[in-house]
Amino acid sequence: MKFSALFITVLLMCCSVKAQQPSYKFDFGNERPTKGYISIGEGSNYTEELGYGFTNGSQVKAFDRGGNTLTGDFITSDKPFYFSVKLPDGNYDVKVILGDAKGTSATTVRTECRRLMLENIKTAKGKIATQNFTVYVKDSLIRDVSGKVISKVRLKPRESEYLHWDNMLTIEFNDSLPKVCAVEITPNKTATTIFLAGNSTVVDQSREPWASWGQMIPRFFVPGKIAVANYAESGEALNSFLSAKRLEKILSVMKPGDYLFIEFGHNDMKQKGEGIGAFTSYKKNLQRYISEVKKKGGIPVLVTSMHRRRFDSTGHIVNTLEDYPDAVRQTAKEENVALIDLNAMSKILYEAWGPEKSIKAFVHYPANTFPGQTTKLEDNTHFNTYGAYELAKCIITGIRHQNLPLAKLIKKDVPVFDPAKPLAFEKFYWPMSSFVTATKPDGN
Structure with a gap:
């Protein structure tokens, strides 16, 4: 079809x-x-x-x-x-x-x-x-x-x-x-649209057990007032998102007052070459996104990348994203745009879970858990539905902390979320969809 x-x-x-x-x-x-x-x-x-x-x-x-x-x-x-x-x-x-x-x-x-x-x-x-x-x-x-x-x-x-x-x-x-x-x-014709630009941690993952925060957040907004338009794709970086014309498509349908949430970093940091880096090419591309969105009367929101699941011997998260989150923070300050610091909140969240419980939030499953899955899955970057749902609640917390107008359009039944106090895995409910794969998404 x-x-x-x-x-x-x-x-x-x-x-x-x-x-x-x-x-x-x-x-x-x-x-x-x-x-x-x-x-x-x-x-x-x-x-x-x-x-x-x-x-x-x-x-x-x-x-x-x-x-x-x-x-x-x-x-x-x-x-x-x-x-x-x-x-x-x-x-x-x-x-x-x-x-x-x-x-x-x-x-x-x-x-x-x-x-x-x-x-x-x-x-x-x-x-x-x-x-x-x-x-x-x-x-x-x-x-x-x-x-x-x-x-x-x-x-x-x-x-x-x-x-x-x-x-x-x-x-x-x-x-x-x-x-x-x-x-x-x-x-x-009147709803405010939240466009999402990002990678595999944002995209609407098509198959179980993989998931992202981008496919969870529509549940939290008042119907009729907000629509979430997820243009993220696995493996994308700021420059490849541009060259694939994904941003061009977003801009072609964006209305004044719409938002663009921008979260990249996991794939950008792996790029090498002259002039490529967090405070050079990456920051320049962030500025380009911001400028193009503002030209359309839209509202850019920068989102720092969440951590990968890597703990040190003391149970604290190790930064594997180098200077990329700091480059986002600096750009947001210089360009006077809203910042959702998912990187900082994910550190609190993961450490609240700890090395063992955090496994329940990522794609870690023994062999034969899902049809066609003959080997175990051990992915410390990509989330299952439970982890994605908790990260989505961090995004909602960031919207509230930034006092964005969107905060008034969050459903009344959505409580204030503290990343230091995540929902227990055993209390999370998700009836599985029909589509399942053992294939890992692009990016890491």
Whole structure:
């Protein structure tokens, strides 16, 4: 369900007007479709002609409890199931109606590449819950102000399997007892967009057990007000992100008042050559990002890279990032832009865990923990879902400490987080998605 080469060529040649963002109303269940809604039953698999339907091998069942035509029937499964809708670039408000008129339910909702939106929404017997979230949909085409396609992001081969470059919104319904009565999708023209530029520690990791803070933070913001647009990619540095035209794409869709969070360093520090270094090439590129964002009326926010998991004999974190975090701090001060010091907070967080408990936050698993994983995984850079979730809470803490206007748009149920007091691993809940890999992301 990706763009064919021919289709992209046609778009590049003749696309001159931005696609209109449509609205949809879907009634889930085999019987009695509600007036004004599109009926989605057990056999409603995605086709290009329809532009919507179940994807990724979803195996679903429909149940009808009678009564209300919208909430009296639902779709469910004992495995994660996926519903996709073809949509053009933009922000969308999504309303999901969950529950069972004669039973209980528990539903977690993610979008695109495992981007967390709603977690463990439970309904009591006979109760129905309406939940909302705002999601950003993107493609790789770069358009001018008239909507004409003028260029394209240079994607890596593995990105062809990602669910966030495929010109569709994909919604994952997961958890112990997901029951979906309806889905409504409406364009949102007014939400502030938080764009993310970064590497494998930021990207929406497409497969378990890998994860990043970038795919967790959408859950923390007020729906309708904020959309998170994650353009990060594994293995990227400031200069390669530029040369792949990822920043150009962001700038082409950025509105005044939107944000760009910038977190690089892990891959930049490995670059060698004349004039390359933390306070030379790296700092110069940071300044370029800041300047370009300000030209668009956007708000740049610098984020220092989190530490790698490396402890000394006394249980303290060893700095493996050289001068790169200090270069970010210095640039933020000189350019008078907000700084989220994730590097400092991650040190507190990791040391609170200690050498042993911190393993639970990274991709450390014995052989055969996951299908096709014949050797053990020992990655001290990349996080599992638990570690990524705790790092995301550090980002939210940084937003609050910087008194960014975004702080007022954090959900009221999100408590103040102290990195010295992380949630215990045993209390973290994450029903796994269907997609799993033993292949380590680019970068280290």
